[in-house]
Amino acid sequence: MRISSIGYLVKQGTTSVWKNRMMSFASFCILLVSLMLVGFSVLVGINISSIVSGIEDKNEIVVILHDDISQEQTDNLFVQIKELSNVSNVEFYSKEEAWKSIVEDMTEEEKSFMQYAENDNPLPDTYRVKVSDLELMDITTSQLKTFGGVESVQSPTEFASALVSIRNIVALVSSTVVFALVVVCLVIISNTTRASVHARRKEINIMKYVGATNTFIRVPFFIEGMLIGIISAVGALILTRFAYNELYTVLNDQLKLMNIIGTKSLYAFDSIALPVTVCYLAAGTLIGALGTTISTGKYLKV
Amino acid sequence: MVEFKDVSVTYSSGVDALNKINLKINDGDFAFVVGSNGAGKSTLIKLILKEIDATEGTVIANGYNLKKIRRSKISKLRRTIGVVFQDFRLIPTMTVYENIAFVLRVIDAPKKYIKTRVPYVLELVGLSDKMKAYPEQLSGGEQQRVALARALVNDPKLIIADEPTGNIDPELSYDIVELLKCINECGTTILMVTHEHNLVRYFGGRVINLDGGKIVFDEEVGGNNENK
Ligand SMILES: Nc1ncnc2c1ncn2[C@@H]1O[C@H](COP(=O)(O)OP(=O)(O)O)[C@@H](O)[C@H]1O
Ligand SMILES: [Mg+2]
Numbered sequence: 001m002r003i004s005s006i007g008y009l010v011k012q013g014t015t016s017v018w019k020n021r022m023m024s025f026a027s028f029c030i031l032l033v034s035l036m037l038v039g040f041s042v043l044v045g046i047n048i049s050s051i052v053s054g055i056e057d058k059n060e061i062v063v064i065l066h067d068d069i070s071q072e073q074t075d076n077l078f079v080q081i082k083e084l085s086n087v088s089n090v091e092f093y094s095k096e097e098a099w100k101s102i103v104e105d106m107t108e109e110e111k112s113f114m115q116y117a118e119n120d121n122p123l124p125d126t127y128r129v130k131v132s133d134l135e136l137m138d139i140t141t142s143q144l145k146t147f148g149g150v151e152s153v154q155s156p157t158e159f160a161s162a163l164v165s166i167r168n169i170v171a172l173v174s175s176t177v178v179f180a181l182v183v184v185c186l187v188i189i190s191n192t193t194r195a196s197v198h199a200r201r202k203e204i205n206i207m208k209y210v211g212a213t214n215t216f217i218r219v220p221f222f223i224e225g226m227l228i229g230i231i232s233a234v235g236a237l238i239l240t241r242f243a244y245n246e247l248y249t250v251l252n253d254q255l256k257l258m259n260i261i262g263t264k265s266l267y268a269f270d271s272i273a274l275p276v277t278v279c280y281l282a283a284g285t286l287i288g289a290l291g292t293t294i295s296t297g298k299y300l301k302v
Numbered sequence: 303m304v305e306f307k308d309v310s311v312t313y314s315s316g317v318d319a320l321n322k323i324n325l326k327i328n329d330g331d332f333a334f335v336v337g338s339n340g341a342g343k344s345t346l347i348k349l350i351l352k353e354i355d356a357t358e359g360t361v362i363a364n365g366y367n368l369k370k371i372r373r374s375k376i377s378k379l380r381r382t383i384g385v386v387f388q389d390f391r392l393i394p395t396m397t398v399y400e401n402i403a404f405v406l407r408v409i410d411a412p413k414k415y416i417k418t419r420v421p422y423v424l425e426l427v428g429l430s431d432k433m434k435a436y437p438e439q440l441s442g443g444e445q446q447r448v449a450l451a452r453a454l455v456n457d458p459k460l461i462i463a464d465e466p467t468g469n470i471d472p473e474l475s476y477d478i479v480e481l482l483k484c485i486n487e488c489g490t491t492i493l494m495v496t497h498e499h500n501l502v503r504y505f506g507g508r509v510i511n512l513d514g515g516k517i518v519f520d521e522e523v524g525g526n527n528e529n530k
Contacts, residue, residue, distance in 0.1 A: 005410050202393050203404070209351065210456065211380030212408035 001215070009216070013223025020196045024228055027192045031232035031287070032239070034181040039240045039280060045174040047266050051255075052167050054265045059134065059163075061141060061155040063127040069149040074125065077149050081127060086140045089130040095123040124151060134160040182287065189228065189291025193221045197299050204300065217300050221292050229288025233280040240276070244269045303329050304350055304460065304493070309359035311345050311515075319345040321515040323359070327493060329459065332486045334502050335495045337512035343495045346512070347464050350493075351383065352376050364459050381409055384453030384461040388468040390445045392437040392452075398424070399433045402452045409456065423451040427481060443474030450481060460491040467498060479505055 017024045063081065065074065074092075081090050099121050103111055129144070131137050141155040197204065207217050252266050269276075306325040312318050319342045327333055335343050348354045350363050352371065361368040364382040371379060392401050399420055406416045424430050427447040437445055446466055453461050463482065467475035479494070479501055486492045496502065502509055506525025511518050 002410055002412065004413050005407070008407055202391065206391060206393065206405065206452075207408045209380060209385050210405040210409060210452075211377040213374075213377045213410075216408050216410070 005216075009219045010223055012220035013227060016196045016200075016220060016224040017227050020192065020199065020224075023192045023195050024224075027188045027228055028232050028235070030188045031185055031229065031284070032235045034185050035233055035236035035280060035283060036240050036243075038178050038181045038283070039236060039276070040243070041174040041177045042279075043240070043244060043267075043276070045170050048170045049167060050267065051265050052163050055163060059130070059137075059156055059160055061129040061131065061137070061144065061153060063129060063144050063153050064151045065125045065127070066149050066151045067124060073149045077147060078127065080147055081129060081144065084140060084143055086131045086133055086136045087129055088132040091128045093126045093128050095121050095125050098123040098126070135164050137161075185287045186291045186294060189225050189288055190295035192228065193225050193292045194295035194299075196224060197221060197296050201299075214300065218296060221296050221300075222289055225288035225292035226285050227288070229284035229286070229291075230281060231284075233284025236284075237277060237280045240280075241269055241273075303327065303362070303364065303491075305360075305362040306346075306349075307360045307362075309349065309356045309361055311342070311349065311354065312357045319515055320349075320356075323515075323517060325510065325517065325520070327491060329491055330486070330489055331508060332483065332492045333494070333508040333510055334505075335493065335510045335512060336497060336499070336502060338497065341512040342515040343512055344464055345515075347385075347462050347493075347495065350460075350462060351385065352379060377409075381456055382459045384456065384458040386446070386449050386453050386461065386463040386466045388465040390437070390442075390449045390469070392445055392448055394437055397434050397436055398429065398440070398448050401437070401448060402455050405452055406455060411456075419455060423455045424448075426454065426485075427451045441474075442470035443477060446470055446478055447481065450478070450485075454485065454490075458490065460493065461485065463492070463494045465495050465497070467496060467501065472498075472500075475501060476504070 063077075065077070069077075078090060078092065081087055102123075103114055106114065129140070131140050137155060137157050137160045141153055141157060144150060144153045204217060248266060248268060255266070304325070304327040306323045309320055309323040310318070311320040323346070335346065337343050345354070349356055349361050349368070352363075352368050356369070363379065366375065366379045368379075393404070396404060402420045402423065403416050406419065411419075421430065421433070424433060427450055429444060429447055429451065432440060432444065432448075437448065440448065446469075450463075450466070453463075461482070466482075467478055470478070475498065482492050482494060483505065502523070503526055505527075506523050508521070509523045510520045
C-alpha cells in the first residue's frame with residue numbers, strides 16, 4: 001500500500017471522529033469513566049495485595065520445643081520442618097534470645113529484679129516458621145504438632161484466614177468490575193463506529209463496486225475506534241494519577257499511624273507510572289479495535 | 303468477456319430469478335438486455351459483480367471463474383468492471399471531482415495519476431466545467447454522466463449499466479447511450495439493461511430479451527437512427 005494511501009486512511013478515520021462528534025464525545029466520556037474505574041479497581045487491588053503480603057510476612061507459626069530435648073533432636077526437627085512443602089522459612093529463636101528481648105522492654109527496676117532469675121530462664125526454645133500459602137496454614141500447623149520434641153504450636157490461623165478472604169474478595173470484586181466495564185466499553189465503541197458506518201454507507205457501497213479491498217474499507221473505522229480509545233485512555237490516565245495521588249497521601253499517613261503497614265506497602269504512582277500508562281493505552285486501543293470489529297464485521301464484507 | 307453456462311438463481315425467498323441461462327458476451331460487444339420488471343435483469347448483473355452466487359451453473363467474467371474465485375480476488379475482478387446505476391449513487395457531500403477521484407484513491411492509485419486521470423474522464427463525458435459542483439447542483443442527465451465518468455475512470459474492460467436512463471429525461475437518455483456507444487468504439491464491452499424500447503429501436507445492436515428468468519430472444523437488431 002502506498003504511503004499516500006495510508007495517509008488517506010488515517011485522515012478518513014480522524015475526520016470520522018470529528019464528523020460524528022456527538023457520538024464520539026459520548027463514547028469518550030463513558031470510556032473515560034470506565035477506564036478510570038477499571039484502572040482504579042486494579043490499582044486498589046494490587047495495593048491491598050501488597051498490604052496483605054506485608055502482613056503475611058509477619059505471620060509466623062511459633063513451634064515451642066520440649067525443654068529436655070537434645071541438640072541433635074533440635075537440629076533434626078529443623079530439617080523436618082524445613083522439608084514441609086508449605087514452609088518458606090524457619091528460624092531458631094533460643095530461650096536466651098527470648099529472655100533478652102523481654103528484659104529489654106522492662107524498666108531498670110524490673111531488670112535488676114529479673115537478673116536473678118536469668119539462670120533459671122522459664123522460657124522455651126522455639127522455631128519461628130513462615131508459610132508460603134496462608135490458606136494452608138491450618139494443615140501445616142497440624143503437621144508440626146505431630147513432630148517429636150514439639151511441646152505445642154501457636155498459630156494465628158484465624159487471622160490468616162481473614163487475610164485470605166480479604167484478598168479473595170478484592171480479587172473477585174475487581175475482576176467483576178473489570179469484566180463488566182470492558183463489556184460496556186465494547187458496546188459503546190461498537191455503537192459509535194456502527195453509526196459512522198451507517199453515515200458512510202453510500203461511500204462503502206461505491207467502494208465495494210469499484211473493487212476497494214477489505215483493508216481499505218475497514219481501516220478508517222478501526223482508526224476511528226482506536227483513536228477514541230486512545231484519547232479516552234490518556235484522559236483516564238491523567239484523572240487516575242490525580243485521584244490516586246490524593247488518596248495515596250491520605251491513606252499512607254493513616255495506615256502508617258495505625259501501624260498496619262510498613263513504609264513501602266503502598267505503591268507511589270510514579271513508581272508504577274510506566275506499566276500503568278502502557279496498560280491504559282493498550283486497553284484503550286484494544287477496546288477500540290475490538291469494538292469496531294464487532295460493529296463493522298458483517299457490514300463491511302466485500 | 304462474460305459467459306453464463308446453465309446458470310440458475312433461486313433466492314432464499316424461493317423465487318427463481320434466473321433459469322438455465324446460457325449467454326456469451328465477447329470483448330468489444332455492445333448488448334442491450336431488455337425485459338419486463340422482475341424478469342431477472344438485475345440478478346444477471348449481480349452475478350457478474352459477484353454480489354450473489356449462482357445456485358447452479360458457472361459464470362465466467364473477465365477471465366475469473368466466479369464459482370471458484372477467492373475472496374481476496376473479488377476486488378481484482380471488480381476493478382475490471384465499471385458499473386452505472388439507475389439512481390446514480392453519487393456521494394452528495396463530495397464535489398464532482400471528488401466523487402471520481404475517490405474511487406481511484408480507494409483502489410490505491412498513485413496521486414499523480416489521479417490528478418491527470420480525473421479531469422480527462424470528465425472531459426470525455428463533457429463535464430469539465432462542473433468539476434467543483436456538487437451532485438445536487440446538476441441535472442439528472444449530468445449526474446448520470448458523472449456516474450459514467452466514475453465507471454470509466456479505472457479503465458475497465460466491461461461497463462455494466464443497469465437502467466442508466468431510468469431516472470432522466472427521455473431526450474437526455476439518447477446522450478447517455480450515445481456516450482456508451484462512443485466508449486464501446488474504443489474497445490470497452492458494454493452491457494446495458496433497459497426497458498425503454500425506443501432507445502433499443504433507435505440504436506439497434508445485440509438485444510437480449512429476458513422473460514421470467516429465461517432468455518427468449520438474443521439477436522442483432524438493425525437501428526433506425528432517423529426516427530428519433
Ligand atoms: N434479494 C432478493 N431476494 C429475493 N428475491 C429477489 C431478490 N432480488 C430480486 N428478487 C426477485 O427475483 C426476481 C428477479 O428480480 P430482478 O433481477 O431484480 O428483476 P429485474 O431487474 O429484471 O426487474 C423478481 O421476482 C424479484 O422479486
Ligand atoms: Mg432491475
